[in-house]
Amino acid sequence: MIPIGKKMQLTQKTNMCLGHKKGLNFALTPKDVPTLDIITSIEETCQKLSEDVSNEFRIRSKMILEKPLKIKSNISKEEMLALKELKNDKDIKILPADKGNATVIMNTGDYNSKISNLITEGQYTKLNKDPTKNTPHFIEKLTTININSTELLVSFDVVSLFTNVPVDKTLSIVRNKLENDNNLKDRTKLNVSAFMELLTLCIKTTYFQLENDFYQQDFGMAMGSSLSPIMSNIFMEHFEETYVKSYINKPKIWWRYVDDVFSIWPHGQDNLTDFLNFLNNIEPTIKFTLELEENNKLPFLDVMISKNTEINSNFQTNVYRKKTNTNRYLNFNSNHHLSIKKGVIKSLYDRAKLVSSNVNFFNQEKDHIKNILKENAYPINLVDRAFLQIENPSHNNQQRQNPVANMTIPYIPGISEKLKKLGNNFNIRTAFKTNNTLRSILTHTKPINKxxxxxxxxxxxxxxxxxxxxxxxxxxxxxxxxxxxxxxxxxxxxxxxxxxxxxxxxxxxxxxxxxxxxxxxxxxxxxxxxxxxxxxxxxxxxxxxxxxx
Incomplete structure (x- = not known):
């Protein structure tokens, strides 16, 4: 947890609710079985089945639901009381941090002040009413590159890319691409003007709510919009084609992943400074920061890249964690199905296997995974068994048929597993959902509607x-x-x-x-x-x- 503000201190109730590696994704067991939600999901599934099959599935589901069940809470009475107090505390804001899976706690006054300052100083107007690829791809490419001792590892970061993209210029780039696309008529009946009118409408009518007021962003792409990464990428591709590739001292490698760039620079550190100044004087709102290798190492994404200094060769890689990383993952006591928790173990194992370039790095990372999962209440024997299952997969699994229907139900221990097993007998694929998380209870940045x-x-x-x-x-x-x-x-x-x-x-x-x-x-x-x-x-x-x- 990260307290922000001079007078902000973590109280006992805050530590009780959010401490012990719980985090805002921690899901509470419900007080009562959400029968209405389960019935609705069953009925929705039955509509996809034949009448005879749906009747049998419905009857057998009803038998499961009719059996009495006492749900055991996964938090103590003291934690529940503290949670109610925290939920009703209007003097603080509890928010997820944008990085590191941390939880930020602020005084409400400080939060409103910071947001107001951001709106006042930024490109926003108050409204009258409510109106890249990834680490595996990077690792794969990295194995094909050799580097010599005189070349520098460098990373560039575009500062606040989405909110600084020049929208009108990007729309002009899109229009030009469409007008020169000979196959456009095969993909849409819209002409270029109609397409651009709709695109402009989607981009320029973004707004957000602060308390009871609405604001429109006047410049750049909106955070959270599905169009923002697409439009930002279109602009950056144009930027790179026009300026980076034409620069007299071009980088040996320039790989961009949204707003992060990995580069190998062969022209010396003085020329690197000139290149950075060149990039930062092209577009008024597009600014780059630079990080240079230290001790022949450079972190990029979640990978620590090390030069192999003994020979002119490629790189060594291992898992990198930023200083903001909290080592917080889905707590084992959270009200999630066991398959989700095993998925956490597998994802960490797979990342270690992918990123670690040698056995020593891999074994070190496995030990680290065990330690951090233990901190998140995972039984070590479960982690060990999961590792063995990943390393020695069973080949006896018969090829599964395509399911006749999908069903999503709330996860209730003791009921959901039985309904899933029943669904398997009818070739129904069952997924679980959890709604009652600490985030849904404690995190409220908008006024609550009457x-x-x-x-x-x-x-x-x-x-x-x-x-x-x-x-x-x-x-x-x-x-x-x-x-x-x-x-x-x-x-x-x-x-x-x-x-x-x-x-x-x-x-x-x-x-x-x-x-x-x-x-x-x-x-x-x-x-x-x-x-x-x-x-x-x-x-x-x-x-x-x-x-x-």
Whole structure:
């Protein structure tokens, strides 16, 4: 954990909730079985099966769900109380750091001040309303290169690339590429002007929310936009083709991975300084920093590259960790299926195998992996068994058939494993999800919506007779409630079953007590949950909905 701010100190409750290598990805076991979510996933899966198969799968799933289950919490009562206090503490902000899997804790005042300064000093305008490849590829390429003792290992970093890309210039580059693309008509019916109009709209209508205000970015590409890496790469390719390749003293190697560049420089350190100055005087907003090898070593991505100084040869490599690295991984006690935790072990092993250029480096990294996983509560015997399984894979596995359906269900120990096993018997591939993480509980940078402003939900509206109308909407709930009120007021009984109920029975609706039963983004799942809620809770009008058997 990283406390930021002069007066920011880690309290006992903070250490209790976020210490012991938990991290914000730590998932809590739920208090109760989320039956509605599981039923919805089962019903969604059954729609992809034949009637006979779906009925059998549904019946056998029901038998699993009907067995009583007491869920054991994976945190103590003291930790739960501390978590509630921390969640309700409005004086602090808890955020994930952008690197190292660390957790940042700030005073709310300091957080708002820093964000306000960033907005004031940066290229942002307040709005009136809400309007590369990777390490394996790098290692593979590195093995093909030889280096001599006079050549320098260098890395360049483009400072804040996304937010400093000149958007208009990049759009001009894209237009030029499209206008000279002889095969464009084979890939799209859009002409160049229409394509550019849509692209410009997507790029220039990005905004973000701070508290209750909205801001638009005035320059550069937006962080988090799926178009930002594509447009940034287009600009940088043009930059490299135009300037880097034409420079009189060209680098021997110039490999860029988004905003990080690995280079071999054969022209001496003085000329390297001239080259850096040249790069930084081309485009006003595009600036490079430089890191030079030390003791014949240079870190790049997650690889430490070492020159083989005994002969003019290629390199030695081993795993590199930045100073900001916390050695925090998914905690073994987190409410995730065991396969996910084994996946953590395998990913660390695979990286060690890939990056380590000799046996000594590899064995050192394996020992390090064991130590850090032990700190994250992994049993050492489990880690050892996982290593053996990776090193001695079984060849007895029969080739699996393509699944007839996929099913994603919440992970509940004692239930989810049984449903997965049942699914295997029907050739259904089952995946697990966890929602109740410390991040979802503690990290809130946007104001919390009032319940009736929420979208994508299943809701209920109580009547004086004791029954509830249950419905679903993708729009804000208060908008949907206004529609119901208008239907009742204007006797539009053909538009609303709720209006029909009011006029047939002369009842009064308690509009102020309308509430959300559950939120659901997916339309199909939302309709299924609406149907299930009507049948489970005795909704007023269970008509015209998907049948839930």
């Amino acid at each position: 319940e009736q402003n929420e979208k994508n939900c299943i809701y209920q509206i109580p009547c004086q007779c004791g029954k509830h109308y249950i419905g679903e909407t993708s729009r804000p709930l208060d908008v949907r409630i206004k529609e119901h009120k208008n239907y009742v007021r204007n006797y539009q009984v053909d538009r609303s079953n709720l209006a029909q109920h009011v006029w047939d029975n002369h009842h009064q609706i308690n509009w102020k007590e309308a509430s959300i039963i559950q939120k659901e983004q997916n339309f199909g799942k939302r309709k299924l949950k609406e149907s299930a809620c009507i049948q489970l809770n005795g909704g007023v009008f269970p008509n015209n909905v998907f049948p839930v058997k």
